[in-house]
Amino acid sequence: MGEGEREEEEMTYTTNVWVGNEGNADDRLKLAVSARDRERIDALPKSTRVHVRVKDLNTGKRYTLRRAKCGLQCMCALAVVGRTR
Numbered sequence: 001m002g003e004g005e006r007e008e009e010e011m012t013y014t015t016n017v018w019v020g021n022e023g024n025a026d027d028r029l030k031l032a033v034s035a036r037d038r039e040r041i042d043a044l045p046k047s048t049r050v051h052v053r054v055k056d057l058n059t060g061k062r063y064t065l066r067r068a069k070c071g072l073q074c075m076c077a078l079a080v081v082g083r084t085r
Contacts, residue, residue: 012057013038017065017078029080032057041065046075051082061085 012032033041037054044050044067051066064082067075 015041015078017063017080029063031063041078044078048075 012034015031015033015038016028017031031054033054034057037052040052041054044052044065046067048066048068051064053062053064055062062084063080064084065078066081068077068079069075070077
């Protein structure tokens, strides 16, 4: 594996997700996720039926996420549907 590939694996991304009441900006959670988890999040279809589990790199907690309606109702947001320690 080349040096550039190693750097890509170690990169973290920050994403905001709704916790509880969708559309309420006060109920947001900021997660730091790996590049692999970010790819899995980006691959989620615009549906609430499909879920993905990700790990917050800052806390080590795992979250189950699904798509959620944003202010424009286009399903581009994320919502927490489960947490594990």
